[in-house]
Amino acid sequence: MDLNTMQLIQQRVLWLSTAMIHHANRVRPNPSGLKVGGHQASSASMVSIMTSLWFEHLQPGDRVSVKPHASPVLHSINYLLGGLDESYMSMLRQFGGLQSYPSRLKDPDPVDYSTGSVGIGATAPIWGAVARRYVQSFGGATGTGRQYSLVGDAELDEGAVWEAILDPGICDLGEVVWIVDLNRQSLDRVIPNIAARRLEKMFDAAGWQVITVKFGRLLEELFTRAGGPQLRTRILEMSNPEYQRLLRCSAHEVRGRLPGTGTGSDEINRLVGELDDATLVAAIRNLGGHDLAALRAAYRAIDDTRPTVIVAYTIKGYGLPIEGHPQNHSSVLTVKEFEALAASMGTDAAFPWERFAVDSAAGRACAATAERLRRPPVCAAAPPAVPNDMGRTPRGVATTQASLGRTLMDLTREAPEAAKRIVTVSPDVSSTTNLGGWVNKVGVWSAAERRNWFADDRETLIHWREKPTGQHMELGIAETNLVGLIGELGATWSRWGQPLFPIGVLYDPFVERALEPWSYGIYAGGQSILVGTPSGVTLAAEGGAHQSITTPSVGVEQPGCISYEPAFTIDVEWTLLASLARLGRPDGTSAYLRLSTRPVDQTLAAVPADPAARERRRRQVVAGGYPLVRRESPIVTIAAMGAMMTEAIAAAQRLERMGVGADVVCVTSAGLLFKALQARQGRAPGETWILDQTFPAHRATPLVTVLDGHPHTLAFLASINQVRATALGVSQFGQVGSLDEVYRHHGIDTDSIVAAALDVAR
Numbered sequence: 001m002d003l004n005t006m007q008l009i010q011q012r013v014l015w016l017s018t019a020m021i022h023h024a025n026r027v028r029p030n031p032s033g034l035k036v037g038g039h040q041a042s043s044a045s046m047v048s049i050m051t052s053l054w055f056e057h058l059q060p061g062d063r064v065s066v067k068p069h070a071s072p073v074l075h076s077i078n079y080l081l082g083g084l085d086e087s088y089m090s091m092l093r094q095f096g097g098l099q100s101y102p103s104r105l106k107d108p109d110p111v112d113y114s115t116g117s118v119g120i121g122a123t124a125p126i127w128g129a130v131a132r133r134y135v136q137s138f139g140g141a142t143g144t145g146r147q148y149s150l151v152g153d154a155e156l157d158e159g160a161v162w163e164a165i166l167d168p169g170i171c172d173l174g175e176v177v178w179i180v181d182l183n184r185q186s187l188d189r190v191i192p193n194i195a196a197r198r199l200e201k202m203f204d205a206a207g208w209q210v211i212t213v214k215f216g217r218l219l220e221e222l223f224t225r226a227g228g229p230q231l232r233t234r235i236l237e238m239s240n241p242e243y244q245r246l247l248r249c250s251a252h253e254v255r256g257r258l259p260g261t262g263t264g265s266d267e268i269n270r271l272v273g274e275l276d277d278a279t280l281v282a283a284i285r286n287l288g289g290h291d292l293a294a295l296r297a298a299y300r301a302i303d304d305t306r307p308t309v310i311v312a313y314t315i316k317g318y319g320l321p322i323e324g325h326p327q328n329h330s331s332v333l334t335v336k337e338f339e340a341l342a343a344s345m346g347t348d349a350a351f352p353w354e355r356f357a358v359d360s361a362a363g364r365a366c367a368a369t370a371e372r373l374r375r376p377p378v379c380a381a382a383p384p385a386v387p388n389d390m391g392r393t394p395r396g397v398a399t400t401q402a403s404l405g406r407t408l409m410d411l412t413r414e415a416p417e418a419a420k421r422i423v424t425v426s427p428d429v430s431s432t433t434n435l436g437g438w439v440n441k442v443g444v445w446s447a448a449e450r451r452n453w454f455a456d457d458r459e460t461l462i463h464w465r466e467k468p469t470g471q472h473m474e475l476g477i478a479e480t481n482l483v484g485l486i487g488e489l490g491a492t493w494s495r496w497g498q499p500l501f502p503i504g505v506l507y508d509p510f511v512e513r514a515l516e517p518w519s520y521g522i523y524a525g526g527q528s529i530l531v532g533t534p535s536g537v538t539l540a541a542e543g544g545a546h547q548s549i550t551t552p553s554v555g556v557e558q559p560g561c562i563s564y565e566p567a568f569t570i571d572v573e574w575t576l577l578a579s580l581a582r583l584g585r586p587d588g589t590s591a592y593l594r595l596s597t598r599p600v601d602q603t604l605a606a607v608p609a610d611p612a613a614r615e616r617r618r619r620q621v622v623a624g625g626y627p628l629v630r631r632e633s634p635i636v637t638i639a640a641m642g643a644m645m646t647e648a649i650a651a652a653q654r655l656e657r658m659g660v661g662a663d664v665v666c667v668t669s670a671g672l673l674f675k676a677l678q679a680r681q682g683r684a685p686g687e688t689w690i691l692d693q694t695f696p697a698h699r700a701t702p703l704v705t706v707l708d709g710h711p712h713t714l715a716f717l718a719s720i721n722q723v724r725a726t727a728l729g730v731s732q733f734g735q736v737g738s739l740d741e742v743y744r745h746h747g748i749d750t751d752s753i754v755a756a757a758l759d760v761a762r
Contacts, residue, residue, distance in 0.1 A: 001056055005361045006292050009080070010051040012356065014319050015345050016076035016089070017043045018333065019352035024092045025332045036093050037100070041317035041328040042069035045183045045289070046150060049312055050077060052295040053148070053179070055365060060375045061145025063495075065113035065125050067152045067181065068101040075109060080355060081370040084109035089353045104494075104524050114524035119158025120484065120517045122151045122178070124524070126164050126307075127481075127488035129173045130473075132496070133447055134423065134489065137468040140498035146304075149178045156180065156199060160517065163478035171207035172447055176307040181289065183316035184240040200311060209308040213298045216291030218283050227271030230264030246284050247315060247324030251277035254284060285323075289314035383499040383584035384417040386577050389618055393609075394569045394602040400595040400642075401533045403569035404505070405434040407576050409441060418580065422501045423489055425473045427482045433505045433533050435472070436462045443470035479506055479514035483530065487521020490528035490583065490590070499584025501529070508532030508594055509548040515558070518590075522560040527588040529579050533595035536708030537734040538643040540742040547734035552641070552709035554592055555671035563592040564669050565707070567645035568605040571621050571668055578622040596643040596708075598739070604649055623690040624672030631661035634701050636761040639717055641667040641707040644748060648706060651753035662757060663701070665694050670713050677720055695720045702760040704728065706748055726756040 021038030030036060050066070050073050058064070066074045075098055078084040088108055091097025099106050101116035113128070115121025125147035132142045155161065164170065182196055200210045215223075223232045235243070238260075246254055259268040272280060288294040289312030302308045317323035321337045333341065342349035356363035390410050394403075412419040423445070424430075430439055439462055446466035475481045482504045489502035506514065511532045518530060537547045555563020562582070564575040572595065579591035606628065608614045620626035628645070629652050636655070640648035645666055652662040667673065672690070679686035700721035705714035711729030718725030730746045743749035 001365055002361075003292050005365050006051065006055060008356075008362045009055055009365060010048055010292065011319075011345055012080065012362070013051050013073060013076045014044060014047045015341070015347055015352070016079060017047065017070075017072035018320065018338070018341065020072045020075065020089055020092045020098075022333060022338050023090050023352070024094070026335055026338070028090065028094065037330060038072065038092065038332065039069035039329065040320060040332060041322055041325075042067070042152070043072045044318045044320050044323070045181050045314040045316045046070040046073050047318070048290045048292060048295060049150065049179055049181065049314070050074070052292050052299065054081075054373075055369050056296060057299045058373055059145055060373055061143040062148060063112035063125065063128060063145065064148040064150065065115055065121050066102050066111075067150050067155065068115045068118070068121065069152070070150065070181075071098070071100070071102045071115075074102055074111070075107075078109040079353075080366045081373070082366075083370070086353050114520070117516055117520045118155055119160040120480070120520045122149045122155055122158075122161055123164040123480075123484055124488060124520075125149045126170060126173065126176055127485040128491075128495075129176050130169070130485060131488040131492050131500075133173075134445060134473075135492050135496055135498045135500070137445070137447070138420075138498065138500075140492075140496055142496045142498075144175075146175045146177050146302075147173075149176075151178055151180050153180055153182045153184065153199075160480040160484075162202075163476075163481055164484065165203070165206050165208070167476050167478065167481055169475075171306060174304045174306050177302060178307070178309040180309060180311045181314050182311055183289075183314045184244065196311060196313075200309075203309045207306055209303055209306055211298050211301055211308065211310045213288030213291075213294050213310060213312045215288050215313070216286035216294055218279075218286040222271065222283060225271060225274075227264075227267035227269075230267040231258075231271055233264060234258070234260055234262075234268055241326075244324050244326065251280050254280055258284070285315060285318070287313040287315060290318050378494065378497045380493050380497045380586075381499060383493070383501075384421060385415070386418045386581040387411075387415050388574070388577060388581075389615070390414045390573060390577075392570075392573070393607050394605075397599045397601055398569045399597050399599055400566050400569060400572050401597050402434045403566075403572035404531060404533070404576070404593075404595060405436070405438050406569070407573045408435075408438045408503075410573075411577075412441060418501070420471075421499060421584070422503060422580070423471050423473065425475065425482055425486050425489070425502065425504045427475050427477050427479055427506055430472065430474060430505070431462055433507075433531070435505060439463075439472045442472060443467050444472050444474060445470035479510045480517045482506055483514040483518035483521060483528075486528035486530070487518065487524065487526035490521065490526035491524065493527075493584040493588075494525055494586075501580050501583050503529045503531060505531045505533065507546065508535035508551055509546050511548065511551045511554065511592070515554065519558060522558070522590050527583045527585075527590050529576070529583070529591045529593065531593045531595060533593075534597040535594050536596065536643060537730050537742050537746055537748075538596050538598045538708050538739065540734075540737055540739045543736040544733035547730075548709070549730050549733075550710050551594060552670065552707055552713040555669060556674050556713065558592070561590045561592055561671075562669060563594065563671050565594040565642035566621075566668055567640075567642055567666050568600065568602055570602070570605055570607055571666075574618050574621045575668060594642065598643045598646075600643075600646055604645065620690065620693060621668050623687075624669040624676065625665055625667040625690065625694045627663065627694060628666045629662070629664035630699075631656065631663055634661040634663040634699060636660065636757045637663040637665060637695070637699075637701045637703050638753060638757060639665040639667055639695075639703060639705045639714060641670065641709075641714065643708045644706045647743065647748065647750045647753055650750045651757065654750070654754050655757055660757065660761065663699065667694075667707075667714060667717075670716075674716055677716065691720055697721055702762075704753060704756045704760055706753055706756075708748065724760050726760045728752060728756055
């Protein structure tokens with residue numbers, strides 16, 4: 001495409017993206033007076049980068065993560081390509097319209113990656129590249145293509161970015177391309193020392209190809225003239241704030257400020273004196289990120305043998321009256337500024353949504369680009385059936401954590417087709433979370449087979465066999481990477497029609513660290529299972545730093561997720577199988593399992609021997625809870641979850657000896673019981689039968705709830721039958737000690753449960 005046509009398209013994209021935000025803030029009625037917002041300056045700095053990328057370089061198999069504040073640019077490009085109806089152009093940030101930030105599931109036009117959480121959308125294409133390679137090694141047809149991230153320079157402050165870049169496996173992903181919008185501004189200010197060269201060195205040290213697009217053709221031509229080398233040095237050595245200030249100056253002021261007072265100022269003065277005002281003003285703005293020819297050369301230089309970062313120097317607000325202003329991040333043009341911009345671009349401020357004429361050069365370019373980027377529809381394969389129950393009844397003493405690996409192993413025998421879809425991911429804790437047997441069975445995934453140098457070492461318990469058919473992925477110690485990867489593995493059903501069953505395993509105390517990126521993955525359509533283990537103050541000897549407190553409420557509060565905290569190993573099997581069966585489908589959902597290393601007598605589960613009664617129990621476990629102990633004339637009910645079932649049963653037995661009948665209910669999912677309660681109240685759709693079976697009205701008694709976590713998680717159970725209640729749990733940082741000592745310290749030991757039951761029953 002010739003550069004003149006590209007320039008016309010670039011100008012129209014700038015106009016449309018600016019007009020969308022203007023309409024949302026200045027035209028659309030706003031009775032509440034609440035800020036609508038939008039980011040005209042952040043969008044403007046990306047217009048050239050995105051116009052060049054879409055209209056010349058993207059291929060149908062490529063996917064792009066667009067920085068959140070440039071979403072209007074993406075919508076404007078999709079509009080010119082025919083992928084967005086005109087009615088949506090006036091509906092930015094309006095209910096039922098275009099989202100504030102790109103969303104795969106909520107925007108009506110093509111969006112490859114949801115963004116909005118700073119740094120997380122940037123790294124998503126890395127994990128998307130891994131997911132595509134995994135699907136290919138699995139035998140799925142994913143085609144080829146690059147994975148682009150369009151990243152704001154301030155976004156590189158996020159630790160999640162560097163955790164991903166530095167992971168050892170990333171240097172092999174030649175399809176990953178990042179484009180950094182280096183406008184040297186953040187939300188509040190011009191960044192004084194952004195140290196672009198340092199960033200380039202950091203990417204280079206991580207094994208990335210680094211391409212810098214610093215200056216445009218006009219400046220490069222000036223650098224060849226007398227005084228040009230001195231001008232180049234002056235600009236390069238100029239601080240970011242000083243350079244940004246030049247953008248707010250008249251031509252006369254630039255002539256006085258640009259030469260400076262250092263070495264070479266005389267030569268720069270003479271060069272500047274040769275330029276007319278228009279050329280001088282254009283030159284100081286002629287950075288590589290706005291020069292279509294420079295961008296074209298940069299995109300063509302990508303070698304596809306390793307990850308690439310293109311550092312494109314830009315101006316925030318380029319082409320707008322607010323360009324370069326230190327507080328332009330959330331600025332919106334005034335009506336007069338908008339009308340003046342329309343006049344300068346030859347557009348109509350009253351009807352801003354005009355497309356190019358079909359028979360014009362730009363119109364034909366849009367049509368050709370739309371045809372080039374057309375993707376065939378994705379036909380999602382149905383995920384293989386997952387059994388409900390594998391028929392085992394555990395005996396003896398076991399932990400729920402160990403049951404995870406055992407269930408996965410059983411699945412390879414009982415349902416091999418379903419087991420083939422499982423891919424486990426761990427941040428260097430496979431052995432300590434009991435995945436060793438599974439890893440030995442299925443192997444470790446690697447794009448290329450690697451020799452296991454410890455294969456002949458008889459004392460090596462985990463055999464690290466890396467091969468393209470492996471089903472376990474091991475990352476460095478970075479929980480954000482783990483959940484980023486399982487989120488993309490959980491989206492393959494919608495991207496390439498190949499459903500996977502991703503399971504991420506990490507220490508439960510670090511679930512909160514991973515929660516935001518995992519929530520992002522769920523929001524973006526990724527369905528996965530997160531397993532937190534070991535958990536709670538039950539991990540007594542590890543002390544407060546490794547004892548989770550608030551994680552049990554995750555399932556109550558996290559949208560798109562069902563959480564389970566099983567008490568017995570059979571509960572782990574049933575809830576894990578049910579969670580797997582919900583993955584890889586349009587109506588699917590993610591799951592979180594909180595497991596423990598506490599050895600528990602499995603006969604306490606009292607699993608029914610009769611097949612029908614066993615199935616009834618299984619359905620209750622999956623639905624959120626089940627009655628474990630029923631007394632003839634109960635006067636109190638103990639509802640416990642997870643590791644606390646041993647103490648709850650012991651407390652009920654002691655109360656019985658005192659003549660106090662106590663029912664015991666095993667809660668497996670606080671979130672599901674809460675949803676059932678909302679359904680009963682008419683506040684949400686859903687079934688309510690589980691409440692009738694766990695807390696029937698005719699057996700309503702005062703209630704004691706207890707869990708190894710914050711007590712508020714189960715406190716709502718009292719409202720099912722409007723009874724008196726006492727909520728026991730953990731609400732302060734833990735202590736090192738024996739299990740009995742730690743439980744006693746937090747008031748969740750058997751004595752505390754008995755005392756609470758006597759108090760509430762009166």
